[in-house]
Structures are given as structure tokens and as C-alpha cells.
Amino acid sequence: MEAEAAVLTQLQLQLLALVSELRLLRERERGAREELRDAGQRWEEAQEEHRREARELRAEVAARDDALRKLEAKIKFLENENELLEKNENNLKESMEVLLQSREAFIKHYEAVADLKDKVQRISVLEKDVVEKLNFLESKISAYQHELRSRARIIYELKDRLEAEKLNNSFQPQLEEISKALLVKDDIIERLTSEKQAMHVELHNMEIALRRFQNLFSSIGHERMKSFSANCGSQDVNNGQPESIFYLVKPLAFQFGSLPSPEPVAANTEKADCLPEPKEHIVMGDISPTQPTDSVNPEPDSENQP
DSSP: OHHHHHHHHHHHHHHHHHHHHHHHHHHHHHHHHHHHHHHHHHHHHHHHHHHHHHHHHHHHHHHHHHHHHHHHHHHHHHHHHHHHHHHHHHHHHHHHHHHHHHHHHHHHHHHHHHHHHHHHHHHHHHHHHHHHHHHHHHHHHHHHHHHHHHHHHHHHHHHHHHHHHHHOGGGHHHHHHHHHHHHHHHHHHHHHHHHHHHHHHHHHHHHHHHHHHHHHHHHHHHHHHHHHHHHHHHTOOSSOOOOOOOOOOOOHHHHSOOOOOSHHHHHTTGGGTTSOOOOOOOOOTTOOTTSOOGGGSSOHHHHTOO
């Protein structure tokens, strides 16, 4: 019995040990389950955190891709803009070269126009001198015509006297003197007629030379204007180039009237048609308004003879 009691006590002790061990195992199992549940929760939280981080990373990647696309688009835009700027720069260089060329051409044409203006001014001065000389020659011709008319009248008077004296033979010495005076008058009239014809020829030649010079200058001015307008039209780039205005001075020969023709002068010398042809020619190249006109009355004493 004591052995059974000892065995029972031992069994009880073993049972108590097993119960305590079972409790300990249950507690461990519960602790392990709690740890497993906590670990599962932590894993889920970690998975959620990983998913959130993955979403954030995907959003960042998408934002980065979007930024990259925007940067690429901006780079392409900048490249296109750079190409456009290069084209504009080339166009500006070409336009600057064209403007420089047009400026040089304008300067050349301006210098040509200034030269033409100087020539026109010099020609105007020359035309004024020619017109003054022509006016002086006209006045001298009119004086010669008046003198011729007066001398023709004197000659006719002397002829009438000569005829009257021929009727009366008692005045033979006076007739000789009158004939001598008539010879002198004939010589004077012949010389004046030759001077008048030489003046008409010189005036006609001067008129022809002046008209040729005016036609030549007008043709040169028109050709310069046509060439300048053609060059300015081909070199006009920005439609802002100033237009050049050219003008021609009206010839003074048309301002002061046409030159006198030698035909009306012959009408005033109808009474001298019976005179002989001129035997000498007088050169009128050095006639000026200050030159004396002593040749009009070379022998004033011969007019006072009876």
C-alpha cells in the first residue's frame, strides 16, 4: 500500500507536472498564436506599406515619365525655335547685305544725281550767257538793220539827187563827188550786209549747237532716271526704302523764248536787194556786250556830203 501510495503520489506529481506543462504549452501556444497574429498583422501592414510605397513609386515614375515627356517636348520646341532663330539670323544677314548693297547703290546714284545737278547748274549759267550774247547780237542786228534802212534811204536820196544833177550838166564836179560818195556808201552797205549775213550764220549755228546740247543732256538725264528706278525697284527689301525723286531743269532757251531765225531780217532789207554780193566775211566769235560798235558808222563824214 505504501508502494501504491508512493506510486500514486508520484503519478499525481507527474500529473501535476504534466498539467503544469500542459498549461505552459497552452500559454506558449497562445503566445505563439498571438505572436503569429501580430506577425500576420505586421506582415499585412508591411504589405500595405509596400503597396502604398509601390503606388507612390509608380506615381513618381509616372510623374517622372510625364516630366521626361514634357522635357523632350520642350527640347524639341527649343530645337525648332533654335532652327527658326538660325533661319531668321540668316535672313537678317542676307537682308543686311542687301541693304548695304542698296545703300552703296543709293550713294552712287546720289553722287551721280549731285553731279548731274552741278552740270545742270553749269549748263544753266552757260545758257544764261548764251542768251545774253544772243540778246546782244539781236540788239546789234536790229541796230545794223536800222542803220541799213537809214543808209538805204540816204542812198535813194542821193540817187534822186544824182538824177537831178544829171539833168543839169553844169554841176559836173558835184556829180563826181556824189558818185564817189555813192561808191563809199555801196562799200559800206556791202560790208554791213556781209556782217549781217555772218551774224545770221553764227546765230543759226549757235541755235543748232544749243538744241543738240539740250537734246543730249535730256537723253542722258532720262537714261540715268530709268537705270536708277530699275535698280531701286530690284533692291527694295522691306518696302521702306525711300524713293528717289529726280528732276530736269527746263532749258533756258524755252524759258526765254526760241532763238531768232535769220529769215525776218531779210524782210527789212528789201531796199538793198539791188546791192552787189558781199566780198568779205567778218568773224563774230569775240563779240561781247562791252565791245564797241564803231563799225556801224565807219565814215561819218561821208554821210554829210551833199
